[in-house]
Amino acid sequence: MLRVFFIACLVVPNFAFALSPDQECQQIAEVAAAVMQQRQDGVPYSTQQRISQEFSSEETKEFYMDIVEDAYTEKQLNTDTAKEQATQAFGKSYYDRCMAPE
Structure with a gap:
């Protein structure tokens, strides 16, 4: 349950302060890596x-x-090595996509 709360904190926008694009992309990458880690750990899709x-926001859910x-x-x-590499690569791919110029 703590992991779910942690992920929720990362995904839900924080209006107390503005994040830089790098910080925002880093948070997205961390969520992506956490999801991939759960995938590699065998967490069922239904749990996800x-x-x-x-999440309260429909946009965040999607x-x-x-x-x-x-x-x-x-x-x-x-x-374990392959799982860790896949998790890191997955998070990095989301970071790279987030930082890519539009």
Whole structure:
């Protein structure tokens, strides 16, 4: 449950202060990596759907589920090293996409 709360804190915008584009993209990458880690740990897709329902914003729910769907198209790996590499690469891919000029 703590992990769910942590992810919610990252995804839900913080209006107390403005984030730089780098900080915002870093948070997105951390959420993406956490979702991929859960995928590699065998967390069921249905659990991810339940997590998404805890977000108050429809936009946040959709964004989270986009990440989940992307992660769950990847196969589960067998070794800890491969899982860690996949998790890091997945988070980095979201960071890179976020930082790419439009």
